[in-house]
Amino acid sequence: MKPWGQSLRLLLGWRPAAMQVGAVCRCPENGDVLLITSRGTGRWVIPKGWPMEGKTLPGAAATEAWEEAGVEGHVHEAEIGRYRYDKEQDRGWSVPVEVRVFLMDAGPLRPDFPEAGQRKRRWFSPQEAAQRVVEPGLKKILLALPKGSG
Numbered sequence: 001m002k003p004w005g006q007s008l009r010l011l012l013g014w015r016p017a018a019m020q021v022g023a024v025c026r027c028p029e030n031g032d033v034l035l036i037t038s039r040g041t042g043r044w045v046i047p048k049g050w051p052m053e054g055k056t057l058p059g060a061a062a063t064e065a066w067e068e069a070g071v072e073g074h075v076h077e078a079e080i081g082r083y084r085y086d087k088e089q090d091r092g093w094s095v096p097v098e099v100r101v102f103l104m105d106a107g108p109l110r111p112d113f114p115e116a117g118q119r120k121r122r123w124f125s126p127q128e129a130a131q132r133v134v135e136p137g138l139k140k141i142l143l144a145l146p147k148g149s150g
Contacts, residue, residue: 017084017098021057022048023065023075024141025106032123033142034106035132036069039118040088044132047071048099061102069121070113073106081144083137101141 024046025034035044047068052060058075065071081101086094109121124132130142 017096018087020048020050020087020097020099021061021064022046022099022101023061023104024080024101024145025065025069025071025073025104026145027123028105031126031145033126033129033145034069034071034109034121034123035129037120039115042120043134044122044129046101046133046138057100058102061100062104065104065106067114068119070110070116071104071106072110073104075102075104078102081137081141083135083141085135085137099138101138103145 026032027034034046036047037043038045047061047064049060049064049068051057052063055063056077057079058077062072062075065073065075079100080103082098083101084096084098087097088094126142126145130139133139133142
């Protein structure tokens with residue numbers, strides 16, 4: 001895009017999406033997906049957050065899975081999809097965010113994770129999980145997972 005076109009889009013209110021990383025934590029035995037509640041609204045979401053200095057994108061997704069859901073496991077290096085949402089800010093406005101999603105073969109859930117007192121977590125089939133989340137792009141990613149074990 002030409003520089004003047006980019007400037008015009010910014011003046012008209014368009015903002016490039018910020019990037020986050022997320023983990024679809026999947027039970028290797030039965031293929032269920034772990035969802036957690038968001039801290040603000042209590043909606044069902046996947047663990048996600050901002051990229052981290054010194055970590056790969058899959059590595060940052062694994063860290064978010066531990067901090068937000070108390071799960072560790074093997075994160076695949078390949079992205080399984082992307083989705084967009086508007087992240088609400090404390091000042092009442094929102095920022096467009098694109099989440100790059102990575103699949104994690106989840107190990108056992110631990111009770112002593114950093115955000116344990118702030119979130120609920122629950123296993124769902126990919127189809128049930130897709131019904132619980134709000135973001136259309138995340139629904140598509142969940143529905144595209146193979147049935148059964150990962």
